[in-house]
Amino acid sequence: AQSVAQPEDQVNVAEGNPLTVKCTYSVSGNPYLFWYVQYPNRGLQFLLKYITGDNLVKGSYGFEAEFNKSQTSFHLKKPSALVSDSALYFCAVREFSGTYKYIFGTGTRLKVLA
Amino acid sequence: DADVTQTPRNRITKTGKRIMLECSQTKGHDRMYWYRQDPGLGLRLIYYSFDVKDINKGEISDGYSVSRQAQAKFSLSLESAIPNQTALYFCATSDLGVGSNEQFFGPGTRLTVL
Numbered sequence: 001a002q003s004v005a006q007p008e009d010q011v012n013v014a015e016g017n018p019l020t021v022k023c024t025y026s027v028s029g030n031p032y033l034f035w036y037v038q039y040p041n042r043g044l045q046f047l048l049k050y051i052t053g054d055n056l057v058k059g060s061y062g063f064e065a066e067f068n069k070s071q072t073s074f075h076l077k078k079p080s081a082l083v084s085d086s087a088l089y090f091c092a093v094r095e096f097s098g099t100y101k102y103i104f105g106t107g108t109r110l111k112v113l114a
Numbered sequence: 115d116a117d118v119t120q121t122p123r124n125r126i127t128k129t130g131k132r133i134m135l136e137c138s139q140t141k142g143h144d145r146m147y148w149y150r151q152d153p154g155l156g157l158r159l160i161y162y163s164f165d166v167k168d169i170n171k172g173e174i175s176d177g178y179s180v181s182r183q184a185q186a187k188f189s190l191s192l193e194s195a196i197p198n199q200t201a202l203y204f205c206a207t208s209d210l211g212v213g214s215n216e217q218f219f220g221p222g223t224r225l226t227v228l
Contacts, residue, residue: 043219
């Protein structure tokens with residue numbers, strides 16, 4: 001079965017410091033990987049995706065993610081965190097078994113401290 | 115995302131009541147999904163539909179039913195609500211096209227079952 005793990009429930013980082021939110025996955029075949037962000041009282045918003053090609057993917061709001069096939073990871077990164085980046089972040093993988101379902105991680109709460 | 119709307123946004127109901135949550139989209143997407151979000155559990159798929167004639171159960175469909183009234187409308191029903199169905203419910207859409215893999219989420223419906 002395909003799965004996604006976000007090992008950290010919460011990540012705290014000081015404003016201006018680099019941030020990393022971790023995600024590992026388990027799939028059969030090539031993964032389609034996604035990051036979404038959820039701000040309070042809002043739905044999830046798409047940040048970026050990896051389908052194929054360059055392992056470093058750039059997305060919205062200055063976020064990027066690095067696909068590492070050998071480590072089965074897709075960590076979300078940003079060089080300099082902002083207080084406004086504080087939110088709940090979800091990693092997701094698209095199942096490629098003919099049903100095209102999306103499997104989400106449990107989410108990581110990012111707190112950027114001023 | 116304003117292209118995916120959900121009604122109601124908040125609902126408080128009593129055990130045993132029948133509840134319908136509605137989702138409408140103007141994105142022209144064929145694929146629609148219903149998820150529930152619980153703290154620490156992330157998003158779990160309830161039902162999904164790839165076109166008007168296609169309805170599929172997700173991982174937690176027991177106690178729920180859906181109706182795809184049109185390409186743009188996908189409603190979720192709780193036939194007899196129970197307290198452990200208290201959660202945040204999201205509708206999402208995605209496109210069929212190659213490369214257009216990300217999902218677009220509605221703002222959510224917060225349901226409380228007393």
